[in-house]
Amino acid sequence: MNVSGERLDLEWLRGWCEQTSAALGAVMSSFLKTQFLKTHGFPPDENAIILATDESHEATDALVDLTPIPSDLTTLYWVVREISWPDVENGYFIHSASTVAAHFREYGAVQVDDESPGIVFASDGGGHLFAVAGSGRVWRSTTASWFHEFEVAAASIQEFLEQIGRRVADCRN
Template sequence: MAGQRLAAEWVRAWCEQTDAALTELVHSFQARHGFPPGRNVIARATEESHRATDALVELTPIPSDLTTVYWVVEEVSLPDVDSGFFLHPSSMVASHFREYGSIHLDGEEPAVVFASDGGGHLFALAGSGRVWRSTTASWFGQFDLAAAGLQELLEGLAQRITAQL
């Protein structure tokens, strides 16, 4: 929803619904693919991850929707969904920010890298709330628009899990 802030209640509901679909996917994975699944998890936030999120906010003004997600979710690791999807823990985002800085996009506020896929493509969230995906496995290449916001990105991820059932 463009222009609307992401609500923690929505993120919690997304976690519950997505966890249910993910459980079903993992249970049927080996029968469908002939090998066991990897570690597919949506890890909930902890006191330690809250401290890491607070440190990230002090380091860089991350978009509020990402702070909301990190207040509910520590990380997402889905190696068996499509080519994989990984929402990095806020401590990793801070480490990468210190090393690489923000992503600069034409006509967009600086963006912070917060996720990647199994092919090494990066996902960055701009101050506008829009999500961008690198066209190559590089911090310094081109980024294309991937979603209008985090909610759209997470909804699409849930749909990809359901589509694999």
């Protein structure tokens, strides 16, 4: 686990992407082979970790120019363009850097406790938002709002990724 103060490691992140993508593929395959259609009435959506491209790197650079973002978020966007998991629990979404920039322009930063303001970079299917503050901690909104309270969700982006990665593994059980 990433201890607060340590930076997100590119190699760890790439390995996490590979392992989690493989687990996600197995989950989606089992959904199609089981009672998913009977239970839910529709097939699963596209669930994927979408890797970064030259275009998404440019969007990350533009986000960095727009606002000072924590270095771990930059590292994340250097490897991952976005994550869309609508069928993992109630859904998990890591927004692209261009979406984060658009939201920042529209809503600004969010206040998280007594820390420096946080930048919203993810959400769940219930509309709760996830923000990362200057400390590197990840915060979750207590309601589906940009303007209400946030509570600590993880000590770091790595811990946050580990948590949501376990959600994929739990779908297999």
